[in-house]
Amino acid sequence: MANWIQLKDGVAFAHIESENLVDNSILLDDNIKWQDVMSKKYENGNWVEAPLIYFVEESFEGKVMRVNSTVFSSDVTGPICNSEVKPYWVMEKDGSFSPPVSIADATIYDEGRFA
Amino acid sequence: MAVNVFPVPSVSTSPIKSIQRGSASSAGSITISSVVTKKTFVRGFSNGSAGSAGATGTDSGTLSPSGGNDPKREGGTLTTSRGGMPSYVGTRTFAAGATDLTSAEFGVYLVDSTTITVTGACYYEIIEYI
Numbered sequence: 001m002a003n004w005i006q007l008k009d010g011v012a013f014a015h016i017e018s019e020n021l022v023d024n025s026i027l028l029d030d031n032i033k034w035q036d037v038m039s040k041k042y043e044n045g046n047w048v049e050a051p052l053i054y055f056v057e058e059s060f061e062g063k064v065m066r067v068n069s070t071v072f073s074s075d076v077t078g079p080i081c082n083s084e085v086k087p088y089w090v091m092e093k094d095g096s097f098s099p100p101v102s103i104a105d106a107t108i109y110d111e112g113r114f115a
Numbered sequence: 116m117a118v119n120v121f122p123v124p125s126v127s128t129s130p131i132k133s134i135q136r137g138s139a140s141s142a143g144s145i146t147i148s149s150v151v152t153k154k155t156f157v158r159g160f161s162n163g164s165a166g167s168a169g170a171t172g173t174d175s176g177t178l179s180p181s182g183g184n185d186p187k188r189e190g191g192t193l194t195t196s197r198g199g200m201p202s203y204v205g206t207r208t209f210a211a212g213a214t215d216l217t218s219a220e221f222g223v224y225l226v227d228s229t230t231i232t233v234t235g236a237c238y239y240e241i242i243e244y245i
Contacts, residue, residue, distance in 0.1 A: 004137075006145055006146060008141060008143050013139055013140050013141045013143060014137060014138065014139035014140070014141075014143065014145045014233070015137045015138060015139075016135050016136070016137035016145060016146075016147055017135060017136050017137055018133075018135040018147065018148040019133065019148075020133070020148035020149070021148060022146055022147060022148050023146050023229065024146040025146060034137075034138070038140060039140055060171040065171060070141070072141050075141055075142075
């Protein structure tokens with residue numbers, strides 16, 4: 001059966017095996033499997049790695065509660081972050097993210113005070 | 116005693132005209148080979164998902180420094196040799212809030228003769244009968 005690939009945001013997101021023509025699809029060669037192109041970007045006739053987009057899916061009182069990642073830009077449902085951001089990181093007002101502050105990270109000023 | 120003998124069909128034919136199957140890694144609409152909708156049904160089931168989530172809630176209480184000495188500068192070097200780092204005493208508690216975890220099962224449905232919609236990562240089969 002022929003293997004047809006369909007794109008979302010330029011990335012392979014679904015396949016369907018069908019003996020008949022499937023519109024809006026890319027017909028895979030017999031020697032290429034769905035698993036070989038799944039979540040890859042289709043560029044100029046080639047399948048290339050699609051960048052993972054990390055985003056905050058859920059937050060609570062300015063803290064990150066859940067991070068998710070996707071290769072589909074239209075699936076992003078929250079602020080984009082990087083792969084280091086984890087639950088309990090702080091969402092700053094300027095859009096950046098900071099790890100939770102611990103005493104071990106406190107800065108010692110020359111005056112001999114902890115900040 | 117009478118014995119009922121049911122007629123055996125001389126030719127066995129499959130009632131299935133076509134099967135299309137596949138999978139999706141995300142929600143969206145998928146084009147399929149044209150089918151007669153009233154003679155077709157679709158079935159699907161979710162792919163698994165995994166990830167991590169933090170519990171929500173409110174922490175309260177105060178930790179206060181106790182004992183120790185602040186670092187001092189001695190000849191350009193910060194030192195605590197004449198004392199030590201303070202210890203922190205007190206209690207901080209965490210009151211759990213709502214459980215915000217949700218789970219979802221994804222599925223698939225036939226939109227029209229050439230389109231199915233999947234609600235998330237799932238496998239599917241489109242079976243058309245004669």
